[in-house]
Amino acid sequence: MVTNATSLGRNGLYDWLIQRASAVVLGVYFICVLGFFLCPGEATFADWHAYMTSTYMKVFTMIALISFMGHAWVGLWTVSTDYLTSLQLGKAGTTVRMIFQGGLALILLAYLFWGVQILWGVK
Amino acid sequence: MLVSIYRYNPDTDAEPYMKDYEIDTGGKDLMVLDVLNLVKEQDPTLAYRRSCREGVCGSDGMNMNGKNGLACITSISQATNGKKKLILRPLPGLPVVRDVVVDMTMFYNQYEKIKPYLINETAAPAIERLQTPEEREKLDGLYECILCACCTTSCPSFWWNPEKFIGPAGLLQAYRFIIDSRDNATSERLADLDDPFSLFRCRGIMNCVNVCPKGLNPTQAIGHIRSMLLDRAT
Ligand code: SF4
Ligand code: SF4
Ligand code: FES
Numbered sequence: 001m002v003t004n005a006t007s008l009g010r011n012g013l014y015d016w017l018i019q020r021a022s023a024v025v026l027g028v029y030f031i032c033v034l035g036f037f038l039c040p041g042e043a044t045f046a047d048w049h050a051y052m053t054s055t056y057m058k059v060f061t062m063i064a065l066i067s068f069m070g071h072a073w074v075g076l077w078t079v080s081t082d083y084l085t086s087l088q089l090g091k092a093g094t095t096v097r098m099i100f101q102g103g104l105a106l107i108l109l110a111y112l113f114w115g116v117q118i119l120w121g122v123k
Numbered sequence: 124m125l126v127s128i129y130r131y132n133p134d135t136d137a138e139p140y141m142k143d144y145e146i147d148t149g150g151k152d153l154m155v156l157d158v159l160n161l162v163k164e165q166d167p168t169l170a171y172r173r174s175c176r177e178g179v180c181g182s183d184g185m186n187m188n189g190k191n192g193l194a195c196i197t198s199i200s201q202a203t204n205g206k207k208k209l210i211l212r213p214l215p216g217l218p219v220v221r222d223v224v225v226d227m228t229m230f231y232n233q234y235e236k237i238k239p240y241l242i243n244e245t246a247a248p249a250i251e252r253l254q255t256p257e258e259r260e261k262l263d264g265l266y267e268c269i270l271c272a273c274c275t276t277s278c279p280s281f282w283w284n285p286e287k288f289i290g291p292a293g294l295l296q297a298y299r300f301i302i303d304s305r306d307n308a309t310s311e312r313l314a315d316l317d318d319p320f321s322l323f324r325c326r327g328i329m330n331c332v333n334v335c336p337k338g339l340n341p342t343q344a345i346g347h348i349r350s351m352l353l354d355r356a357t
Contacts, residue, residue: 001314001317001321002319003318004319007319011317011318012316012319012322013317013323013349013352015319016323016349017353017357078324081320082280082283083283085283085284087284088283
């Protein structure tokens with residue numbers, strides 16, 4: 001058992017499941033968004049606006065945003081523990097990795113709140 | 124034939140280097156181990172491991188023209204794949220002791236972690252614990268592993284985390300004990316593998332399957348363990 005404080009669920013299976021489930025959500029979300037443009041007929045701004053501000057799409061966008069956060073954290077956390085380690089970078093490894101993970105957490109949180117603001121700001 | 128070999132003697136060399144040898148194979152498609160023996164006649168300072176010379180002991184795993192395998196059962200033509208030059212290097216990802224001999228400690232440490240022995244607290248029967256032919260069949264494709272480390276040292280996840288990721292060989296053996304009907308420590312074994320590194324560092328790259336000289340499939344064993352973990356956690 002190798003423990004770790006910064007993995008999302010502190011458990012391999014949990015992270016693995018999050019990665020898969022969020023990938024499915026994101027996949028379906030992008031199909032829905034692209035699907036709007038692929039539908040026959042002219043895509044006007046008014047239609048697009050109505051589509052994206054419907055409660056369904058707002059909720060779905062929030063779920064997609066949270067899935068994106070989970071997906072990005074698990075994926076990039078894995079990258080950081082593969083490549084930003086003392087084995088690869090020597091003494092600086094731990095510092096570089098912590099800065100990377102901290103920065104990543106900030107960026108993802110910023111995306112979340114920014115996304116909320118946009119979603120509920122658009123009338 | 125031209126043979127290029129990775130040479131490094133930590134006592135005398137500042138850095139590893141590649142050394143070329145011209146070998147007369149007598150026109151025969153020799154095994155790579157035979158070629159090494161011929162080189163050794165020319166240059167007795169060359170160090171390599173070998174024992175059984177027939178793919179049983181697992182001691183002469185090395186990297187031949189970029190692919191891991193056992194020198195004793197890989198012919199020149201298989202190794203060079205049409206190229207002029209035979210290039211021999213140590214297994215990647217492990218510290219080099221000398222020339223193509225590597226220090227296997229990290230590999231064995233991972234093997235040790237999976238408790239490679241039967242655990243059974245029930246009273247031992249008078250003669251032996253019996254298995255039905257079906258129960259025994261489940262060990263096929265697992266027990267044949269000779270721990271040559273060809274798979275684990277071809278796995279990028281092991282290169283990056285050799286102290287945390289068990290690696291394909293260890294995980295294949297973990298599964299071998301998990302599904303053995305005579306072992307009843309299944310849940311402890313599974314619990315030990317449930318962290319983000321031990322098993323879940325496997326990214327399904329399948330380099331391991333590609334090189335196993337015994338034709339075993341560690342990726343599949345890892346998949347079976349993952350399904351069992353999923354089964355018990357959801
Ligand atoms: S699984 Fe195959 S390649 Fe890996 S150690 Fe066993 S025999 Fe060697
Ligand atoms: S399938 Fe998994 S264990 Fe095998 S080489 Fe790829 S990452 Fe390593
Ligand atoms: S010498 Fe034993 S496996 Fe090659």
